[in-house]
Amino acid sequence: MNIYPIIFLIVSFGSMIGAFILEGGSPAMLAAETAAIIVFGGTIGSVGLGSSPKKLKNIPAMLKLIFTAKEKDLVEIVNYFKQLSFKTRKNGLLSIEGELTDELDPFIKKGLQLVVDGVDPQMVRSILEFELESTYDRHKENGAIFESAGGFAPTMGVIGTVMGLVQVLSNLADPAVLGEKIAVAFIATLYGVGSANLIFLPMASRLKDLNNEETKEKGLIIEAILLIQEGANPNILTEKLKGFLDKKQAKKFNEIDNEEKS
Structure with missing residues (x-):
């Protein structure tokens, strides 16, 4: 879970309620x-x-x-494609098939599958x-x-x-x-x-x-x-x-x- 949205939600509500209390109000008055x-x-x-x-x-x-x-x-994505580039330059585009696992990002997987299938770049x-x-x-x-x-x-x-x-x-x-x-x-x-x-x-x-x-x-x-x-x-x-x-x-x-x- 990303804790930052929760922190800032608490800060925003806490600031408003805290200021209300400092002005002499009671939290019960806000209900x-x-x-x-x-x-x-x-x-x-x-x-x-x-x-x-x-x-x-x-x-x-x-x-x-x-x-x-x-x-x-x-950064991780750029590094991934850099390593993949070395692999394909050495072994050819068909070597990409070994990358098409279920763990791979679906969008990346779809794009690489199109490349393996020989689809026109455009x-x-x-x-x-x-x-x-x-x-x-x-x-x-x-x-x-x-x-x-x-x-x-x-x-x-x-x-x-x-x-x-x-x-x-x-x-x-x-x-x-x-x-x-x-x-x-x-x-x-x-x-x-x-x-x-x-x-x-x-x-x-x-x-x-x-x-x-x-x-x-x-x-x-x-x-x-x-x-x-x-x-x-x-x-x-x-x-x-x-x-x-x-x-x-x-x-x-x-x-x-x-x-x-x-």
């Missing part, structure tokens, strides 16, 4: 069942109405991805890029569910507050409790704005980042497979693929490369 029902129930209903059942079924998988996704190791690129684009669009659509929730939640909070104020204004017989009732009414707005900015929108942003990382990884894989297919020199292949790495990753790769040469 309002009716506000929670209006905001979260209304948000779920609105999102469900605006999304297809197929997308809604993907929500558990998306939540799991947010909290379990590991950082893409592009067709290999077309097939892999089409799958990449389809995956990107699908993940983008799934992430839009949380963006939608982030848009609906504040509005639901305002609706909850208005409903609470209607109740307050309909009964002004006891002025002594008006302040408390008005405060409770505004908890709905707090729930709506808080859930949007502390939960839904950050989750949408996290999914967007993961999608971009996967796109970059698959883009690297496509270029590597095509270079393998054309029989590129391992050093040339390495230099081209290093263009996908940032400075820190490139430094790490150079250190590994130097260790292997020594």
Whole structure:
């Protein structure tokens, strides 16, 4: 499990609640069942109405991805294709068949299988890029569910507050409790704005980042497979693929490369 999303979730909620307590408030004051029902129930209903059942079924998988996704190791991938390049230059493209195991990344396996089958390089690129684009669009659509929730939640909070104020204004017989009732009414707005900015929108942003990382990884894989297919020199292949790495990753790769040469 990736612990960082959990840490930052605790930090965001902890900061908000901690500041509230420092101002003299009590955590119990933040608990309002009716506000929670209006905001979260209304948000779920609105999102469900605006999304297809197929997308809604993907929500558990998306939540799991947010909290379990590991950082893409592009350095390892570049090194893998460098070693594969040495192998194919020595033994030919058919030697790739030995690499096509169940443990291999499915996208890499598919690309290498196309190479072994003798598919034209342009067709290999077309097939892999089409799958990449389809995956990107699908993940983008799934992430839009949380963006939608982030848009609906504040509005639901305002609706909850208005409903609470209607109740307050309909009964002004006891002025002594008006302040408390008005405060409770505004908890709905707090729930709506808080859930949007502390939960839904950050989750949408996290999914967007993961999608971009996967796109970059698959883009690297496509270029590597095509270079393998054309029989590129391992050093040339390495230099081209290093263009996908940032400075820190490139430094790490150079250190590994130097260790292997020594």
